[in-house]
Amino acid sequence: xxxxxxxxxxxxxxxxxxxxxxxxxxxxxxxxxxxxxxxxxxxxxxxxxxxxxxxxxxxxxxxxxxxxxxxxxxxxxxxxxxxxxxxxxxxxxxxxxxxxxxxxxxxxxxxxxxxxx
Amino acid sequence: xxxxxxxxxxxxxxxxxxxxxxxxxxxxxxxxxxxxxxxxxxxxxxxxxxxxxxxxxxxxxxxxxxxxxxxxxxxxxxxxxxxxxxxxxxxxxxxxxxxxxxxxxxxxxxxx
Numbered sequence: 001x002x003x004x005x006x007x008x009x010x011x012x013x014x015x016x017x018x019x020x021x022x023x024x025x026x027x028x029x030x031x032x033x034x035x036x037x038x039x040x041x042x043x044x045x046x047x048x049x050x051x052x053x054x055x056x057x058x059x060x061x062x063x064x065x066x067x068x069x070x071x072x073x074x075x076x077x078x079x080x081x082x083x084x085x086x087x088x089x090x091x092x093x094x095x096x097x098x099x100x101x102x103x104x105x106x107x108x109x110x111x112x113x114x115x116x117x
Numbered sequence: 118x119x120x121x122x123x124x125x126x127x128x129x130x131x132x133x134x135x136x137x138x139x140x141x142x143x144x145x146x147x148x149x150x151x152x153x154x155x156x157x158x159x160x161x162x163x164x165x166x167x168x169x170x171x172x173x174x175x176x177x178x179x180x181x182x183x184x185x186x187x188x189x190x191x192x193x194x195x196x197x198x199x200x201x202x203x204x205x206x207x208x209x210x211x212x213x214x215x216x217x218x219x220x221x222x223x224x225x226x227x228x229x
Binding site: 002004033035041042043044045048055056058090092105106107108109110111113 | 151153158159160161162163166206208215216217218219220221222
């Protein structure tokens with residue numbers, strides 16, 4: 001158990017709909033990352049939040065948005081869903097980072113499998 | 118443009134032998150490298166990491182080697198076990214607190 005919790009595990013929805021994926025990071029971790037994995041492809045970085053602020057943006061569509069709340073949990077909102085959005089969505093978290101502490105590994109949740117029909 | 122490359126989509130190794138998984142990167146700003154293992158329908162699991170100030174890091178059966186001049190790293194698994202059969206992802210980040218860029222993965226099959 002990585003300590004990162006994602007809900008729901010599975011989600012089936014129709015094209016054009018909007019869904020929200022939720023992530024609770026490991027206790028004490030301030031950084032949250034969202035990744036998309038389509039059809040056994042690699043992990044595509046979507047977006048990163050650090051202590052409530054957007055830190056980095058990757059290949060995230062304009063139809064997608066995310067936020068990190070004061071309690072550090074994060075939500076990924078996907079709207080106007082298309083068939084091609086069907087994928088595994090992973091959340092990861094890593095520890096508080098500062099210049100003295102250096103970088104640390106990220107721990108992943110089990111993912112949410114989204115199927116758009 | 119892929120910044121992290123794993124040119125071997127798959128690798129088969131006999132149980133007990135060494136598995137060597139390779140990874141190349143193009144971004145010279147990367148200074149922290151990680152390997153993750155992933156089973157189907159599960160999230161990636163962190164295996165081992167290495168900072169750019171080192172050229173080797175070892176953890177049990179897993180050793181990661183970094184060649185900065187060649188922008189190449191490799192993961193050695195010795196001895197390989199059937200339970201090691203999974204997809205292995207190489208990842209890199211540039212600077213503290215930065216996001217992780219993943220390679221496309223290599224599927225390792227360890228044959229009994």
